[in-house]
Amino acid sequence: MTLAIFLVVFAVIALLVILSVSRSLRQRDADLPGIEVIDVEAFRNLVNPAENEYLHRRLPAAEFRRVQRERLRAAAAYMRVAGRNATVLVAIGQAALAAGDEKTAEAARQLVDSALLLRRNTTFVLMRINLAIAWPTLGPSAAPVLSGYERLNHSAMLLGRLQNPAVPVRIASLS
């Protein structure tokens, strides 16, 4: 009896998940949030292993754990924003994929790929950050996210330039 109840509940939840995800798939472009600004430098400081090491040496153990938890919570907030931004860029890239212009479509493909990679990496790093909040001495590795963010920047700029050449894009003059 208990087993049957467990399986029926599982089936009902599964059906609700399928129906709600299907519904959200139909209308998700309408409620797409905007891109939020991320201070990469501040984030880089928060997850810098040298900085962690310095704090570890200078602060008493209990104080270090408290400070480190605060820093990790801030880093997690950055990660969540980066993940949300990646989602927005996936949607932007996918909308641009159908463009007739081959260069724009290629740039869109690159953007989607980089954004998905960033989304995946932010998920993994968030897991590690949450683990590190429990054991502050572990310290998260954010290198894949930072490199992903740089790649994403490049792809977003390229797509933006192809979609809207009138907007001055300074990356071109730098390279």
Add this chain to the structure above:
Amino acid sequence: MLQAHSFLWNYLWVAPNLFLLLLSVFLWKRGFVRVFPGFLAFAILSSLGEIAAFLADIIPSVSPDNFWRVIWAGLLVESLLKFVVIGEIFSRVFRPYPSIARTGGTLVSGFGVLLVLLAAIVAGLAKGDSVVHIVATAHLLEQTVFIIESGLIVFLFLFAAYFHLSWDRLSFGILLGLGISSCEHLATWAIIANISPSEHVRTLIAFLNMAAYHVAVLVWIYYLAFPGKPPKGKPPKGKPPKEPTIRLPETDLAVWNREVERLLHQ
């Protein structure tokens, strides 16, 4: 009306399978076999299997043992093909995105193994609803297959939603129909295999199962036989390409530009 072998019973048993068979012929003629060979095989073989089971049920010369052998054979083929269809949808949805295709493949394999273990444990704990071995094991197999199938379908939906992936109409329709049907069947087979309900309740459950399958077939007809609107931004034939509907806003471009400059100067 809600009795075995009533008109509604016969309609719900036969009609969805005839519809699915007709849909298969229609899709075959449109070259669907190159796009979704697994689904087409599933549609043809499972509808033929169900029609064979119906005939075995109404022909008096077919013994109960032979009827259950037909059910078993259909169940094995159908279960195998359903997993082929899920694999087909998975590769169609994730193949265009190499950055997450491998992660997705690893996760879906791992999750699949967990589901198989869970289904095996649940099958081991089940009491069985019949003293006739072939009947009880068929019900347990149904329960096991639907645990794995519905789990995998939910996983695919959640994974795609998490990454905000766009689905093509065909893949979405196939998986939605399969998902609705598998969740309903899981609930009902769990009741049959574990509670041993009365004959009347079993008949009602059979109606529910057939009705859910009918809904799934209608979902497949809607998504596969009727073409949807062209994707956003895709120009109609002969017209110049339109601009994408979602553009990267200029203000956001400036933000990205600033970040890129900062990173370039480090």
